[in-house]
Amino acid sequence: MKELVIISGKGGTGKTSITASFAALANRAVFADCDVDAADLHLILNPEIRERHDFYSGHEAVIRKADCTGCGLCADLCRFDAVKSSGDKFKIELPSCEGCGVCVSFCPAKAIDFPDRLCGEWFVSNTRFGTIVHARLGIGAENSGKLVSTVRQQARQFATAGQADWLLTDGPPGTGCPVIASITGADAVLAVTEPTLSGQHDLLRVIELTRHFKIPVFVCVNKWDINPAMTATIEAAATSSGATVLTRIPYDISITEAQINGQSVVEHNNGIASQFMQTLWEKLCQLLH
Numbered sequence: 001m002k003e004l005v006i007i008s009g010k011g012g013t014g015k016t017s018i019t020a021s022f023a024a025l026a027n028r029a030v031f032a033d034c035d036v037d038a039a040d041l042h043l044i045l046n047p048e049i050r051e052r053h054d055f056y057s058g059h060e061a062v063i064r065k066a067d068c069t070g071c072g073l074c075a076d077l078c079r080f081d082a083v084k085s086s087g088d089k090f091k092i093e094l095p096s097c098e099g100c101g102v103c104v105s106f107c108p109a110k111a112i113d114f115p116d117r118l119c120g121e122w123f124v125s126n127t128r129f130g131t132i133v134h135a136r137l138g139i140g141a142e143n144s145g146k147l148v149s150t151v152r153q154q155a156r157q158f159a160t161a162g163q164a165d166w167l168l169t170d171g172p173p174g175t176g177c178p179v180i181a182s183i184t185g186a187d188a189v190l191a192v193t194e195p196t197l198s199g200q201h202d203l204l205r206v207i208e209l210t211r212h213f214k215i216p217v218f219v220c221v222n223k224w225d226i227n228p229a230m231t232a233t234i235e236a237a238a239t240s241s242g243a244t245v246l247t248r249i250p251y252d253i254s255i256t257e258a259q260i261n262g263q264s265v266v267e268h269n270n271g272i273a274s275q276f277m278q279t280l281w282e283k284l285c286q287l288l289h
């Protein structure tokens, strides 16, 4: 089984449209949507949830009012201003609590519980192309890196158990902790970018990251024809940084039409973008299998 992670330096480059087309083209594949902060692969793959799991990360402090003496020490010690007075007692405002545990350790009455914090959910679902593992991070919840690791680990288990040929992962944008969690140990990364100055900047950061983890990185410039000169500059910079440029995809309104219809581009039609995505997939198959 080969794991390919599709990432981009920022959102909106067409990364998810390309992942969805690969999902339609791949045989015996399992999918992982690791863009847990703004997941949208499900809009195209239309998953039917078959398993739902809570995701816990860190802790939250909760005062047992009956045991609180109202001494106020927790409010004095909390650096995050999460403890507020409530009549003659105190209460903790959970969104502000960072789960550091200081109040729990120092409460003279031992009146503060410290349960695991519910931060979101992850799901195992059926799609018309195969199993997908995806997730939803709770509002204001942090540590999406840990949730990304959970999604990938579960997807890998399904892929291994089902003897899949591919694990295709839609990675999060950027170069932070969630991206690192989505690429470490993968067989290859496909970095999707657009021909803009910020696209070049983001792509070079992504390439640097993949080189650090010694993961082969392939590059695809989407909507290349909106700025051919910038496309050439980006491709040259990517090649000098050690990446392999695989293809360019031209601007094609059918990418948007496919999204509106809840389809991958290759299902929607056999237009120019569809053909280039098919070529891109064939190249990746040749390079990775």
Ligand code: SF4
Pocket (backbone or CB within 6 Å): 063, 067, 068, 069, 070, 071, 072, 073, 074, 075, 089, 090, 106, 107, 108, 109, 110, 111, 112
């Ligand atoms: S430190 Fe403990 S006893 Fe004192 S106010 Fe806080 S919860 Fe109540």
Ligand code: SF4
Pocket (backbone or CB within 6 Å): 060, 061, 077, 078, 079, 080, 081, 082, 083, 092, 096, 097, 098, 099, 100, 101, 102, 103, 104
């Ligand atoms: S666990 Fe830390 S952040 Fe949360 S209320 Fe206690 S001291 Fe404040």
